Amino acid sequence: MASAIRKKGPAFPRKELDTWLTTHTTWTHDQWMALLADLRGSGYTELCGGKEGQDRIGLYLETNKKK
Secondary structure, three states: OOOOOOOOOOOOOHHHHHHHHOOOOOOOHHHHHHHHHHHHHOOOHHHHOOHHHHHHHHHHHHHHOOO
16 A cells, blocks of 8 residues: 655744744744744745744744743
């Protein structure tokens, strides 16, 4: 039985988001948009392109931000 080969995009950008969080404990809409643009430029276009991916990124940031 042949299995379907599925092309996976890059893994979730934990390292990039953790680095971003070292200088951001809060952020504006413009900073959020700049982060998404930076991630797109780093190959995470598929993740940043839709609401579900953006929600995953936002949840990660909110859960892991330093208080």
